[in-house]
Amino acid sequence: MTLNHxxxxxxxxxxxxxxxxxxxxxxxxxxxxxxxxxxxxxxxxFRAALGVSIMEPYGTYITYQEYIIPGLCCMIVLFNGMQSSxxxxxxxxxxxMKVLLMSPLPMPFLLCCKLIAIAFLSLMQVYVFLLCAQLVxxxxxxxxxxxxxxxxxxxxxxxxxxxxxxxxxxxxxxxFAGVMNFVIFPMFFLSSALYPLWKMQEASVWIYWLCQYNPxxxxxxxxxxxxxxxxNLTAFxxxxxxxxxxxxxxxxxxxxxxxxxx
Amino acid sequence: MGIVTNxxxxxxxxxxxxxxxxxxxxxxxxxxxxxxxxxxxxxFSLLTGLTQTANGTIHxxxxxxxxxKSKIMxxxxxxxxxxxxxxxxxxKQNLLYYASLHGIAPKKALKNIELILAQxxxxxxxxxxxxxLNGGHRRRVEIARALIHQPKVLLLDEATVxxxxxxxxLIISYVRNLxxxxxxxxxxxTHLMDEVEPSDQLIIINKGEIQAQDxxxxxxxxxxxxxxxxxxxxxxKNAEAV
Numbered sequence: 001m002t003l004n005h006x007x008x009x010x011x012x013x014x015x016x017x018x019x020x021x022x023x024x025x026x027x028x029x030x031x032x033x034x035x036x037x038x039x040x041x042x043x044x045x046f047r048a049a050l051g052v053s054i055m056e057p058y059g060t061y062i063t064y065q066e067y068i069i070p071g072l073c074c075m076i077v078l079f080n081g082m083q084s085s086x087x088x089x090x091x092x093x094x095x096x097m098k099v100l101l102m103s104p105l106p107m108p109f110l111l112c113c114k115l116i117a118i119a120f121l122s123l124m125q126v127y128v129f130l131l132c133a134q135l136v137x138x139x140x141x142x143x144x145x146x147x148x149x150x151x152x153x154x155x156x157x158x159x160x161x162x163x164x165x166x167x168x169x170x171x172x173x174x175x176f177a178g179v180m181n182f183v184i185f186p187m188f189f190l191s192s193a194l195y196p197l198w199k200m201q202e203a204s205v206w207i208y209w210l211c212q213y214n215p216x217x218x219x220x221x222x223x224x225x226x227x228x229x230x231x232n233l234t235a236f237x238x239x240x241x242x243x244x245x246x247x248x249x250x251x252x253x254x255x256x257x258x259x260x261x262x
Numbered sequence: 263m264g265i266v267t268n269x270x271x272x273x274x275x276x277x278x279x280x281x282x283x284x285x286x287x288x289x290x291x292x293x294x295x296x297x298x299x300x301x302x303x304x305x306f307s308l309l310t311g312l313t314q315t316a317n318g319t320i321h322x323x324x325x326x327x328x329x330x331k332s333k334i335m336x337x338x339x340x341x342x343x344x345x346x347x348x349x350x351x352x353x354k355q356n357l358l359y360y361a362s363l364h365g366i367a368p369k370k371a372l373k374n375i376e377l378i379l380a381q382x383x384x385x386x387x388x389x390x391x392x393x394x395l396n397g398g399h400r401r402r403v404e405i406a407r408a409l410i411h412q413p414k415v416l417l418l419d420e421a422t423v424x425x426x427x428x429x430x431x432l433i434i435s436y437v438r439n440l441x442x443x444x445x446x447x448x449x450x451x452t453h454l455m456d457e458v459e460p461s462d463q464l465i466i467i468n469k470g471e472i473q474a475q476d477x478x479x480x481x482x483x484x485x486x487x488x489x490x491x492x493x494x495x496x497x498x499k500n501a502e503a504v
Contacts, residue, residue, distance in 0.1 A: 008368070016348070016362075
C-alpha cells in the first residue's frame with residue numbers, strides 16, 4: 001500500500017459522509033435551526049436578565065449573544081459528532097460496516113478518516129452558523145474566523161471519537177437515543193457554554209466542580225479564545241489529551257477481538 | 263491458489279459452531295452447501311476476517327489470514343447475504359466509495375465500474391439511487407462492487423436468495439464465467455440444490471462439521487446416489503433444502 005492508496009481512501013470516506021449529509025437535507029436545517037433558536041430567542045430573553053462582566057478573552061463588556069456564540073458552535077459540533085456516530089450504529093445494523101472492515105487498509109486509519117470526515121462536516125456547519133450569527137450583530141474578526149478552524153477541528157475530532165466510542169458500545173439504534181440524552185444534555189448544560197463558571201460557582205459549588213471536570217467546558221473555552229485569535233493553553237492541553245485517550249479507546253473498541261468479546 | 267483451512271474451530275460461548283474444519287478450495291467454482299445453522303455463515307465470517315479465532319488456521323492464496331490480513335483483503339471480493347449497500351447513495355457513489363476503501367483512484371475505479379456494469383447490464387442505472395433498484399439489480403451492484411479491485415478470491419454468501427429465476431440465472435452464470443475467464447477461486451454458499459453442477463467442487467457442511475468434499479459428480483458416485491439432493495439428504499438427513 002502506498003501513500004496514494006491512503007489518500008484516495010481518506011478522500012473516499014470523507015466524500016461519502018459529505019454525500020450522505022447533503023442527501024439528508026433536514027440534517028443541515030436542524031443543525032442550524034437549533035443553535036439559531038438559542039441565539040435569537042433564548043439569548044434575547046437572557047440578555048435582559050443576565051449581565052456578563054469583563055472576562056477573558058473579551059476586553060470589554062459583551063452582550064449575552066456574543067458570550068454564547070462559542071458554546072453554540074460547540075453544540076453544533078457535539079450534535080454532529082453524536083449524529084455521525086448514530087450513522088455508525090445504523091451502518092452496523094444495516095451491514096455496511098462490514099464493507100469498511102473488509103478494507104485492506106488498517107482499521108485505525110479508517111476510523112481516523114471517519115473522524116476527519118466528521119470534523120470536516122462540523123467545520124462546515126459551524127461556519128454557516130457563524131455567518132448567520134452576523135445577522136444578530138455578533139462580530140467576529142477575520143483573524144477569529146481563521147483561528148477558529150483548527151480549534152473546531154480538534155473539538156470535532158474529540159467529540160467524534162467520543163461518539164465512535166459510544167457507538168461501539170451500543171448494540172441497537174434504540175439504545176442510542178437514551179445515551180444521547182445522558183451524554184449531550186449533561187455535557188452541554190454542565191459547561192461554560194451558557195453561563196460563565198463564576199456565575200455557576202455562586203449558584204452551586206458542586207455544579208461548578210462538575211463543570212470544571214467536564215471536557216466540554218474546555219472545548220467551549222478553546223473556541224472562545226480562538227475566535228479572538230488567542231490560544232487558551234490549558235483548554236488546548238486538556239482537549240488534546242482527552243482526544244488522544246478517547247480516540248485510542250474508540251480504536252480498541254472497534255477491534256474485532258473486543259467486538260467478539262462483547 | 264485458493265483457500266485452505268486447518269482444524270478451524272469456533273464457538274459462541276459453549277455452543278460449537280465449527281468443529282475442526284479442514285477445507286481445500288482450489289481455483290474454480292466451489293459450492294458450500296448446508297442447512298440453516300450448519301456453520302456456513304460462521305465459516306464465511308472467519309474467512310472474511312470479520313470474526314477471529316485462535317483455533318485453527320486459514321490460508322488464502324498461501325498467505326496466513328492472521329498474519330497478512332491486509333494483503334489478503336486486497337485480493338478478496340465479498341458479497342454478503344444481507345445487502346450492505348448505502349440506499350441513499352447512487353450506484354456510482356456506492357461503487358466509488360468501495361473502490362476508495364481499496365485505495366483505488368476515482369478515475370481508474372470508474373473505468374473498472376463501467377466495464378463491470380456493462381457486463382452485468384446495469385450501465386443505465388449508474389446514477390440511480392440504490393433505493394430505487396429492485397432486489398436483483400441491487401445484488402448485481404453488490405457483485406460489481408466485489409469485483410472492482412479485481413480480486414483473486416470471491417466469496418458469495420447466499421447471493422441469490424430471494425431473487426427471481428431470471429436474476430438468479432444471470433448472476434450464477436456471470437460468476438461461473440468469471441471463474442473460467444480469470445481463473446479465480448469462488449466460494450458460493452447456498453442451500454439451493456439446483457445451483458450445483460456436476461463439475462463443481464462441492465462441500466457439504468452440517469452441525470459445524472464437513473460431511474463431504476469433492477467434485478459433485480464424484481461424490482454422487484461415491485455415495486451411490488443419483489443427484490445432489492439425494493446426496494445432501496443422505497449426508498445431512500435434512501429435507502429442508504429446495
